[in-house]
Amino acid sequence: MTLSATSHRARPQVPAVPGEPLLALRDVRMHFPAAGGTRAAPRTVKAVDGVSLTLHAGQTLGLVGESGCGKSTTARLIARLLEPTGGQILYRGVDIAHLSTRKLRPYRREIQLIFQDPVSSLNPRHTVGTIIGTALRTHRIVPPHREVARVQELLEIVGLDPDHHGRYPHEFSGGQRQRIGIARALAVRPKVIVADEPVSALDVSIQAQVMNLLEKLRREFGIAFVFIAHDLGVVRQFCDRVAVMYLGKVVESGSRDALYGTPMHPYAQALLSAAPNLATTRGAPPRARIRLVGDVPSPVDPPTGCRFRTRCWRAEDRCATTEPTLTPTAAGLNTACHFPERLDPSWLEVA
Amino acid sequence: MDGATIRPDLGYAVVLAALAVATAVLARATRLGVGRQILTASARAVAQLAVVSVVIVAVLRSAGYTALFVAAMLAIAAATSARRVGEGRPAWWVAVPLAVGTAPVLGVLLATGVVPRAPVAVVPVAGILIGGAMTSTSLAGRRALDALEDRFGEYEAALALGLTSRHAALEVCRARAAEALLPGLDQTRTVGLVTLPGAFVGVLLGGASPVEAGAAQLLVLVGLLAVQTVAVAATVELVARRRIPWRRG
Known part of the structure; x- marks a missing residue:
């Protein structure tokens, strides 16, 4: 399966500072307002409190830690679903931490998210074709008459039957639904995929298949991954580098072999x-x-x-x-x- | 019509009290969790209708009092809806859908003279319209917030694809919130077949002809649909714009 660049509208160029890594977080903080504070002394939940990470093109970075340590918030910060309360999020050296919705738009094509729970992230009223097609239409990636064909290509890439584009999410199994979510993320041809516990909700037997798919995407399309998991085995298999988070901070990070070895x-x-x-x-x-x-x-x-x-x-x-x-x-x-x-x-x- | 009116005598009181208690007992036995609320709501209804029965005569004599009475209806409806939608901290923005839903419809009905500009006509029509707006605002608000809670992943996925927050939220909550219109729609569809709603019965008991009663009822039903549609649309918009605060995110 090839992704032909000719069928795509010219990709909006995002600016890049030469020599800078694909993605870097510098002392990123996300403090949410908490109940019980006063205007004079507001209380905050310090979900992410000074996290610095670097991701190079095509690399995979694992983020591990107990639930509540800020992994998922970090994922949403990288995808800029949240605006950090401090620090920088650098994409190719450009700080995107506080860009407006409009200025963020080109970056939405660069960074995509895969979710833990494929059920809650797929609209039950829409066919798979519509769900994936929304991604194509939002960024006008293919002309309308090519949309179905492109959806079918994407379904094939993620290992689903291309003829099933007219079916609804409930007609698929859990693992297949996760593949639909992956196809949607792939539709915009991202450079980075942030995968937030993508296999935690799946049966163990299905987990390996989805992991193999992610491995294939990284190999064939050179997509860089931020892979969030509490399963250390999965992270070891998939990630070049690993960062361990505790209470909103990275406590240790390094190459896979160093972190798992010593x-x-x-x-x-x-x-x-x-x-x-x-x-x-x-x-x-x-x-x-x-x-x-x-x-x-x-x-x-x-x-x-x-x-x-x-x-x-x-x-x-x-x-x-x-x-x-x-x-x-x-x-x-x-x-x-x-x-x-x-x-x-x-x-x-x-x- | 002497023999056909409801008389608040002793038998009436006993039956009413027995009905309320039996309902509360049933609600508790079936663990619906609203047993106490049924009793307090019934007691409130008794007190409120008693007071209204006393003041309504005075209200209906003066246009000024009538306007005040309608304003009070709106305020109380807003407070009720705000608490239902907000859960914990009242979502005061729900006053907007109530007002923008009710005001234009009531305005048109009165301005065109379709509803006589007399207090005795204005108060019940306003009451029905505001009541309808209140129910659909509460339902639409709760359903929209439920949808955003259950399907937050979908909202995030849409955001990640580049939709605006408002647009992403609308995708998730619009269809669910629109279900708040179903009771009103069904009531209109089945009127005369399943339901003979209050206005019809009231006008009939008041001594008007069945055709007049039907005309009054029709006005109320269509007006109600208009009010509720505007209220639901406005509620969804306020939720999508986070004026009505979400439970998460």
Whole structure:
């Protein structure tokens, strides 16, 4: 299947600063107003609180962390469904963080989203052809008489029967619906796809098929991915680089091999370590048992200093006063921790 | 018509109270969760109609009082709708659909003299129209907000494709909100066959001929459709523009 460029209206050129990465987040913040505040002292949910990430063309960046850590908000910020309350979102070196709806339009073709729940993101009253066709029409990607043909091409690319373009979403299975969502995202020929837990809602047997499809898209079309998941196994299989988020911040990021091989941040280690009683069964000292106690603190009122200190077994006084910043700790790895420490690899039972 | 009117005597009171209590018991037994509301709504209705019965005579004697009375109807309808739609914090913008729905229709009916410009005609017609606007505004607002909640992913997908926020929201909530018009539509479609609504019965009991009663009813039904359509359209627009605040996003 080829995507012929000739059938498309000339793509509106988005400006680019030479040498800049495809996408970069610089100290991005998203604070939502929270209940219980006053005008003088407003309370905010610090869903994303100073996140910096870089994505190069054709690359895949995994974003992992517990639910509520700000992954999905980050996804929506990258796709500019939300306007950040601070920081920069650079697309090819140009800050798109505060562009108006009209000025954002060309960027809507560059960056697309795939959602966790394909059901809630597909209009049940529209046929698949209409759903995908909306994307084509919004950006006038093909002339009207070519629309059906293009929809059929897209359906074929994502592994669906092209003749099913007249069917409704409910006539498809969960995995097929996710493919429809992917076809819609592909319709505008994006350079970046932000996939927010794209396979979490699917059966395990279907997950692999959808992952293979995403892998194919990256290979054949050179699409860069920001891939959000809590399943570390899926991220390891798909992503070149991985960032671990905790309470609105990136606590560790680096190449896949570095992060899965020698994680230095205690939270990353905890995520990567397997069953809670693993340490005891292998006779490890109790000090280093990786079982996180307590809940994630409230993002309305995060802990001072290092946010992870309230659940960290390595925390010392300094962690409460000084916030650690991302600094190189091992080859290809940046860690935000005052006490980065390599762990006995036998404890890391990677999913 | 002596034998055909409803008399508020002791038997009446007993039957009415028994009916309300039985309804509340049924609502509770079937766990519909509105048992208490049925009782309080019934009690309120008793009190309110008692008061209105007393003041209506005075109101109907003066055009000024009538205007005041209609304004009060509108304000109370707005407050009711605002609470229903807002859940927690009242969505005061719903006053707009109520006003833009009711005012032009009532204005046309009065200006053309189709409805006599007499308080005794204005008050019931205004009441029916405002009441209809209130129901459809509440329903449309709630349904639009429900749709945006259930199908937020669709809204986001449309945004990501480059639709404006308003347009994306309209795609998601318009059809659902339009269902608020169905009761009114069905009432009009089945009038005379299934329903003999209040205006018809009222005019008939008042001593007019069946044809006059029918004409009055027809005016009310068509006027009601106009009012509700405008109210629903305005409500959807206010939701799409986030004047009526969403529950999320």
